[in-house]
Amino acid sequence: MCGILGVVGQSPVNQLLYDGLQLLQHRGQDAAGIVTAHNKTFHMHKGSGMVRDVFRTRNMRSLQGNAGIAHVRYPTAGSAANLAEAQPFYVNSPFGIVLAHNGNLTNTDELKADMFRHDLRHINTNSDSEVLLNVFAHELAINVTGYELSVEAVFKAIEGVHRRVKGAYAVVALISGYGLVAFRDPNGIRPLVIGSHDHHGRTEYMFASESVALDCSGFSLLRDVEPGEGIFVSFDGHFEARQCAERIRHAPCLFEFVYFARPDSVIDGASVYQARLAMGERLAEKVRQVVPELDIDVVMPIPDTSRPSALQLANALGLPYREGFIKNRYIGRTFIMPGQGVRKKSVRQKLNPVACEFRGRNVLLVDDSIVRGTTSREIVQMARDAGAKKVYFASAAPAVRFPNVYGIDMPTRAELLATGRTEEEIAREIGADAVIYQDLEALMHAVNAAAPSLQVFETSCFDGNYITGDITEAYLNAIECARMGPRSTVESRDEEGSSQLVDLNLNVAEQNLI
CATH class of the missing domain: 3.40.50.2020 (Rossmann fold)
Incomplete structure (x- = not known):
């Protein structure tokens, strides 16, 4: 479970993103990251820990731009000690793209193999979010005509993601020089809401995992991103939405309402x-x-x-x-x-x-x-x-x-x-x-x-019925073995027998991505 934010504004958004992440801190305390877009440059800072610990004044000053995305990470198996898996993730082809994701893909291994053998893309971490980014980037590449990006290509790329990817995903992404993309899996398992704000006669947009991030940032809740829907907001504020999935079923995760979401949030139309x-x-x-x-x-x-x-x-x-x-x-x-x-x-x-x-x-x-x-x-x-x-x-x-x-x-x-x-x-x-x-x-x-509009829910942790229909006993056995098996880090023992974890990943806390 994670928290995601995306903003297209008319003035600098670094403070908006920081404040929004603090409002979503309950969704993840393991790592935090922000990327802003200024002209055709991305500015990124991310690190391990709580939002207040990751971002200092000097970091905030470097996050220039009127659009951005942000993420707080919940520590899932294999990632809790790995800064390399902190989001957002970045690729530079076919355009500069950064992406933040809440959820979990259930066909990650299959997608990784396809990435390597057919799409000729390299996945550098164990994060399914990096896989999702590369699938989106590849689908965008094959739908772009010439050197310019069209809104049609963006929606076609999201259609391709829905065809290939299984599991749960709510996504915000930035495409350098163009705008912000948001989409949600065809079952709508993880929440994603849209808010708007009038800034001197021009509309600013915010996307967030929960409405509380909108309320406390001065944005009004418009609606939820629909299951399977794709949305593109250009950096000058032009908003377009389209249904990008062939078959949809609105089945939000029931555990969001039980435990994860803040009580002052409205998600999927429910307080x-x-x-x-x-x-x-x-x-x-x-x-x-x-x-x-x-x-x-x-x-x-x-x-x-x-x-x-x-x-x-x-x-x-x-x-x-x-x-x-x-x-x-x-x-x-x-x-x-x-x-x-x-x-x-x-x-x-x-x-x-x-x-x-x-x-x-x-x-x-x-x-x-x-x-x-x-x-x-x-x-x-x-x-x-x-x-x-x-x-x-x-x-x-x-x-x-x-x-x-x-x-x-x-x-x-x-x-x-x-x-x-x-x-x-x-x-x-x-x-x-x-x-x-x-x-x-x-x-x-x-x-x-x-x-009352919510009739179907994702209830697998209670009844074992997995809404995506692709979860087998072999799959569950495999993920359970992975939890109990070797870790992605090197484990050593000191003279007193206590465990020490040596992280072999290169930790890059702050980057300017062009």
Whole structure:
């Protein structure tokens, strides 16, 4: 999971892109990058870490131009320590092109082979985003007539991408001397919204993973980029859009609404906050079934994502809502932290119980989801240590039993807590008196209530049904083996046996690309 931005403005956009990335920081804390376009020159700066750490004043000054794209990276397997895979990526043929991508391709190996054997293009990293860039560049090259780029060639190139590429992708790209391109996969798995702003009588455009980046930047939400749609905005602000896929099906990722998106965002026409409130109402119905005697004294959220659901659940059950855990806001998300040991340790650093809210009470803890269960186990134990008599644990999402192959770095099936376990066994694993999961149909109805036009969703991590239709048992086995196999870096051991990773990639933090 990543966050992407693209802007075509009438004045310098470096500050807009920086501010927008900070608003999308929740979508990735591993690396950040910005590219701006000034005349026919690209200016790039990217690096590892949070947005505030990657960009200094001197970097911002060098990012000249009235158009640009930006990216924050979520650490997926194999990329967390590799600056060479930080985005945006660049190629110089047939034109200078930079691209940022959110999602994950599912036929990357096949595309790499085609790139090498037929398209005669070299892929320098393990990133599927670099593959996607080269596919787009090649399709653009074969559709260009003469030396000038036409809008028709851009849309034909996007059509070619849709024919060749499988998986999830929301994309923003710049073509040197021409303009900005945005497109989304034919299933619309990953979100991408469009905003506009009037600047002295001329329209500026912004594309973003979530609407919150538009709102706080002074842009008005126009609409979502449609599944399969291609959009071209010239550097002078001319906007053109076209459907570029033969078959489309709008099936956004359900986990966006459960966990990733900010509650103040609107994506695919649905208010994330309203969807989470509805999740709480639906979950209350399930709690009544599982705990019919309702021997619950208080409802508490696991901060922050589950707050709307927990609040509405408490209202629906007529129970007190309390903040039982105080969050240290300077600790990153444990779900996306690499390494079980680091994740377990950080839970205690991130959350601290308010003992008086637990002592002598039966508490219902509400979280957005349960993935590995490490965090849940630690939280339940903290509640008991603080004096809770009984601890019930409710999840606003169904049991996560399958890997997500569309851009969320979920672990192998063997690492997922719910795989092969009943709810009673899961409760024993995390030390709870009972575990209550949202039903999948109820979750879909909750999001549908916020956006009635949404009828189909990408739900693979819950039910194993992969919307693109190309995911086999062999594919899942291969990616699980890759997660557990050798890393892309060289691993050595020091004299005390601790692991040290030596990165063999050349790290280039700042570039001027012409």
